Amino acid sequence: MGSDGGDQPRLRQLNERVVLAAVRAAGEARVAEIVEQSGLGRTAVEEVLASLVERRWLVEESPAIRGRGRPARSYRFRAEAGYVVGLDIGAYSVRGVLTDLDGRMLASIRRSVTPEAPRARRLEAADEVIAACAADARLAASKVWAVGAGTTGLVDPAGTVVHANAIPDWAGTNLVSHFPHRLVVADNDSQLAALAEQRRGTDATEDMVFLHAGRRTGLALVLDGKLRRGAFGAAADMSALRGVAWEAALQHLHAVVPDDVPTVDKAERAFAAAREGDRAARTAVRKYAHAMAVAAATAIAIVDPKLLVLGGAFSQASDVLLEPLQTELEKLCPRVPEVRASTLGALCVALGAASLALDALDDRLLSPTRGPLPPLAVRSI
Amino acid sequence: MGSDGGDQPRLRQLNERVVLAAVRAAGEARVAEIVEQSGLGRTAVEEVLASLVERRWLVEESPAIRGRGRPARSYRFRAEAGYVVGLDIGAYSVRGVLTDLDGRMLASIRRSVTPEAPRARRLEAADEVIAACAADARLAASKVWAVGAGTTGLVDPAGTVVHANAIPDWAGTNLVSHFPHRLVVADNDSQLAALAEQRRGTDATEDMVFLHAGRRTGLALVLDGKLRRGAFGAAADMSALRGVAWEAALQHLHAVVPDDVPTVDKAERAFAAAREGDRAARTAVRKYAHAMAVAAATAIAIVDPKLLVLGGAFSQASDVLLEPLQTELEKLCPRVPEVRASTLGALCVALGAASLALDALDDRLLSPTRGPLPPLAVRSI
Known part of the structure; x- marks a missing residue:
């Protein structure tokens, strides 16, 4: 009710999210399309676009010249700005997939473990899989912004494995606190597989x-x-x-x-x-x-x-x-x-874990209550 | 996408629904409150209010005079403009409840039947219950705009009882086509009981x-x-x-x-x-x-x-x-x-059936694609 000094930045943050979402949904979009999609005025859209390009969330594409006249500028979301790894930590194997911010899979890695392996060994295998995913995609480890982990058994909202019949030394493991990444999320494997099916299935x-x-x-x-x-x-x-x-x-x-x-x-x-x-x-x-x-x-x-x-x-x-x-x-x-x-076959859990991580990132990035979008030059998600 | 001659009436219809919903949600609301709630301009709100009062959807209340100055006008939704009956058609009884458009219960009637009663007798009992509900609430039969019916067994989307183990002569009955009312909806009894619990439960x-x-x-x-x-x-x-x-x-x-x-x-x-x-x-x-x-x-x-x-x-x-x-x-x-x-006890199914009927009415009344709201002087829902 009424307006105070905080309204202007909040509106700006909301506009940023609206524009970013419009560009992401379109893949690549011209200003007129963003104006139409977002419902914002052209001036506001152009201001936000300039700011998002400056902070490297968007990139301005040089369009192919079609017909006469100055070609319209178009903008693309920098899905390659960051990456997530989705893990599937099972009794016999740890799988990982690496995707960009649009969910495109760039690497898929599998390491064998045994059901009897101690907890530390299984977590070490998970760390190795993350590193191997980044290496396979020729990316610096710091480019992996977020990790999603799926595992057998029941996982509580804090990321702790409550029980896991298939792996003796596993109940009590907290997956969220193990990984050093800024954003780590975890869930039950079957639920994540269903999430992947919903997002990527036919x-x-x-x-x-x-x-x-x-x-x-x-x-x-x-x-x-x-x-x-x-x-x-x-x-x-x-x-x-x-x-x-x-x-x-x-x-x-x-x-x-x-x-x-x-x-x-x-x-x-x-x-x-x-x-x-x-x-x-x-x-x-x-x-x-x-x-x-x-x-x-x-x-x-x-x-x-x-x-x-x-x-x-x-x-x-x-x-x-x-x-x-x-x-x-x-x-x-x-x-x-x-x-x-x-x-999706055997990759379903890892792909679902990546979707979970991307959802969590989107939630953090696209919620206007989270403050302004950080510049992407530094790793500051 | 551009504008054509049809936009203006559509906008008007949308505004009508927004204002109506704002007044219903508030119970009784002043113009300033409706403006705030609806997000519309004061002039638009006042135009719509005048039109809704003229067509008897809303009534302007004479406010008690508090303090100095001209008291602000306030508006109330005419929940007494129409009524619905919710039926619970079982093996041993047919129950009915009559509610106004806000879901307030004004009558509750029960008639005994037997599991062996033929289909026609059970439907006749349902007709009697509707009539008795209206009589009990001292209302003309025409004031009952809609009927919701719940019954044992599986009810398909067209309102036909697919199977009903508890009542021999019941499968195949179409509940929607039986009742002469303009709007008739039907569903399974347990599902309606749950609907009532969601709407009216603690x-x-x-x-x-x-x-x-x-x-x-x-x-x-x-x-x-x-x-x-x-x-x-x-x-x-x-x-x-x-x-x-x-x-x-x-x-x-x-x-x-x-x-x-x-x-x-x-x-x-x-x-x-x-x-x-x-x-x-x-x-x-x-x-x-x-x-x-x-x-x-x-x-x-x-x-x-x-x-x-x-x-x-x-x-x-x-x-x-x-x-x-x-x-x-x-x-x-x-x-x-x-x-x-x-x-909710034994009334749960009948109350849920009334909620189903009210939902269907709201859908018909409040969807802006359904054309302008009819005047309430005639029964024209």
């Missing part, structure tokens, strides 16, 4: 049950366009439900593969055998699909989603897994949603 | 699993402030889940009551006996609570809500039911949300 993924199928298994919900985390961050945490036996499900696949195949490769070998028509392998896949369907059917009955997405590493075996999954769901559900395989 | 009901406990039993979800209907209108439809035995649960209560007590009264008698310390009745209530908890625990595991609300007619027995329900949930759930009893 169309119509605004309302889905996401079945995370791989060496780790889980469910997550995207409802009305929003990842459902739950009051305790435990939405779709099936460890609470009797009659859901993820571990036993995996054993069906492992049992049809020779003992000397490493555990980490067994499931893929079973899928490969099923693909070649091996009868025992096909039966094993059907039993596995049944166990997945029992869990998915519970979530389907509760939220009645438009879509069920088969995601995780095993989505790469959708040629042999999708049909049995659909068949088992039809036995269990009066109403089966559309069933579709993700195309 | 605080913090923006995120909950609603356990509808009465002669009919069901679950419904309000997530992030929004009733979750689901892709097929079947969210939280537990008929799809094995291991959930609503009917058997009720039998625990019925079994401890003498055979000559009418079925419709048996549960309340069992709760009364438990209240008086009858050991068999208390055991029966605990068994009933266990069955409810099994179903609720499934929904809790999937959506991880802040709150579980015990609603429906049996919420009136919360003094003997809430503690066993909480105890059983603690056995089944790693994370138990806050558990609370509804205060």
